[in-house]
Amino acid sequence: MIAAVRTALALAIVVAGIAYSSWLLEYVLHTGLDPTTSFLSELDAVGQRYRDVFSIADTVSGSLLAASAVAALFVLPRKKLATVGWVALFVFGVATIADANLPITCVPSALHPCPSEPSGLFPQLHHIHALTSTVAVNAIFIAMIAFTWAEFRYGGWHALRATGLVLLICASTTTAWLLIADNLPGDYALGVAQRVQVGGFSLWLVTLGVAVWRSPTLRHHERSD
Structure with missing residues (x-):
């Protein structure tokens, strides 16, 4: 029974990771946005042709992760670091749902600036979407760090030891790229940086799902705090 629940939990996390990479x-829907300079928030901005596709995918991802985190707290051992990770993942899931349903209301351009919101490379920073996005990013970083630390301390999450750590470093590097370059003149391909960052998050979620699935004796591997 426990194995079946764990498999379902792992599958939900993997599907969520895939949905988060919508x-x-x-690259096939022809959104009209330049991936080099545009931000992912613009894909599901109000009025965008394929807004529903990206919004629904993020809502599905967030819902699966929030539900998985709650389930994990009940069916998996409540070790301190793992608990921090699951709570952070729950927050990430809820913030992702909010992200998808509280979109930016305008995509600015040189010919059509937004009348009610400042234009620029970061239009979402002037919208409540900024809050949900910030919460989501911080939450998944906390989850990544907590689960990686848990693997090194307790063991049992083998996929997170190498692959997960590499993805954490990759996501951290691109986040630094975004934060530093945003304060410099020029665009520095920030759209690319964000896509690499979010791609790293998606791959890490898939890795977490694999780690859960490949740990059938997790209860026996974890040591007491």
């Missing part, structure tokens, strides 16, 4: 569809 932005890849922009």
Whole structure:
């Protein structure tokens, strides 16, 4: 029974990770946005042709992760670091749902600036979407750090030891790229940086799902705090 629940939990996390990478569809849907300079928030901005595609995918991802985190707290051992990770993942899921349903209301351009919101490379920073996005990013970083630390301390989450750590470093590097370059003149391909960052988050979620699935004796591997 426990194995079946764990498998279902792992599958939900993997599907959530895949759904979170729905932005890849922009390369086949012809959204009209330049991936080099545009931000993913613009894909599901109000009025965008394929807004529903990206919004629904993020809502599904967030819902699966929030539900998975709650389930994990009941069916998996409540070790301190793992608990921090699941709570952070729950927050990430809820923030992602909010992200998808509280979109920016305008995509600015040189010819059509937004009348009610400042234009620029970061239009979402002037919208409540900024809050949900910030909460989501901070939450998943906390989850990544907590679960990686849990693997090194307790063991049992083998996929997170190497692959998960590499993805954490990759996401951290691109986040630094975004934060530093945003304060410098020029665009520095920030759209690319964000896509690499979010791609790292998606791959890490899939890795977490694999780690859960491949840990059938997790209860026996974890040591007491």
